[in-house]
Amino acid sequence: MPLDNLRGLYQQVILERYKKPHNFGRVDPVHRHQRGHNPSCGDTIDLTLQLDPSQERIVDIKFEGAGCAIALASADLMADAVRGRTIPEALQLVERFQAMMRGGEEFPREQRALNAMKGVAQFPVRIKCANLAWHALKYALESPEPQANGSAVVSNENTD
Numbered sequence: 001m002p003l004d005n006l007r008g009l010y011q012q013v014i015l016e017r018y019k020k021p022h023n024f025g026r027v028d029p030v031h032r033h034q035r036g037h038n039p040s041c042g043d044t045i046d047l048t049l050q051l052d053p054s055q056e057r058i059v060d061i062k063f064e065g066a067g068c069a070i071a072l073a074s075a076d077l078m079a080d081a082v083r084g085r086t087i088p089e090a091l092q093l094v095e096r097f098q099a100m101m102r103g104g105e106e107f108p109r110e111q112r113a114l115n116a117m118k119g120v121a122q123f124p125v126r127i128k129c130a131n132l133a134w135h136a137l138k139y140a141l142e143s144p145e146p147q148a149n150g151s152a153v154v155s156n157e158n159t160d
Contacts, residue, residue: 011119013073013077013113013116014069014070014073014116014117015069015073016073017072017073017076017077017116018069018070018072018073018076021063021072021073021075021076022076022079022080023061023062023063023075023076023079023080024062024063024064024076025062025063025064026048026062026064027048027049027050027059027060027061027062028050029050030048030049030050031049031050031051031055032047032048032049032051032140032141032143033046033047033048033049033140034046034047034136034137034139034140034143034154035047035136035153035154036132036133036135036136036139036153036154036155036156037132037153037154037155037156038067038071038128038129038132038155038156039155040125040128041067041068041128041129042066042067043065043066043067043068043071043129043132044065044066044067045063045064045065045067045071045072045075045132045133045136046063046064046065047061047062047063047075047133047136047137047140048061048062048063048064049061049140056086056087057084057085057086057087058082058083058084058085058086058087058090059083059084060083061078061079061082061083061137062079063075063076063079063133067129067132068126068129070117070120070126070129070130071129071130071132071133073116073117074117074120074129074130074131074132074133074134075132075133077113077114077116077117078093078097078114078133078134078137080113081093081111081113081114082137087141090137090141091138091141091142093111093114094134094137094138097114097117097131097134098131098134100114100115100117100118100121101117101120101121101127101130101131102121102127103121106118117130128156131156132156135154135156136154136156139154
């Protein structure tokens with residue numbers, strides 16, 4: 001596919017997910033809750049996760065927040081990608097997404113929707129927008145004391 005067509009497709013997916021997100025809202029009950037903030041531009045994401053009874057698999061994930069099209073589209077795509085996955089699988093997706101934002105490889109065919117964000121890597125100032133929800137998810141899943149109330153706000157200021 002020519003590069004211009006690929007950019008157009010990426011932009012179309014981002015705008016569609018921004019305008020009509022599939023995962024906007026809050027889960028009930030909430031087992032993990034994490035707020036993320038990008039001080040560079042003011043984007044905020046509020047993630048809520050519902051886990052299975054063993055606390056090992058993401059049953060549902062939703063987000064609320066305000067920000068640019070890239071931040072909100074990335075959060076929406078992320079929610080689709082990690083729903084139903086174990087915590088280690090979700091953390092692997094976080095690492096792969098962040099590597100893609102640094103110019104790494106795309107996702108395989110079964111996760112190709114995430115590749116819509118690859119075009120963002122060409123704009124270094126926007127990478128933090130794309131990574132915000134992923135950074136918040138990683139923090140929520142790795143926190144030693146899982147918070148259902150999300151009292152701490154994690155900033156992606158010093159991350160890629």
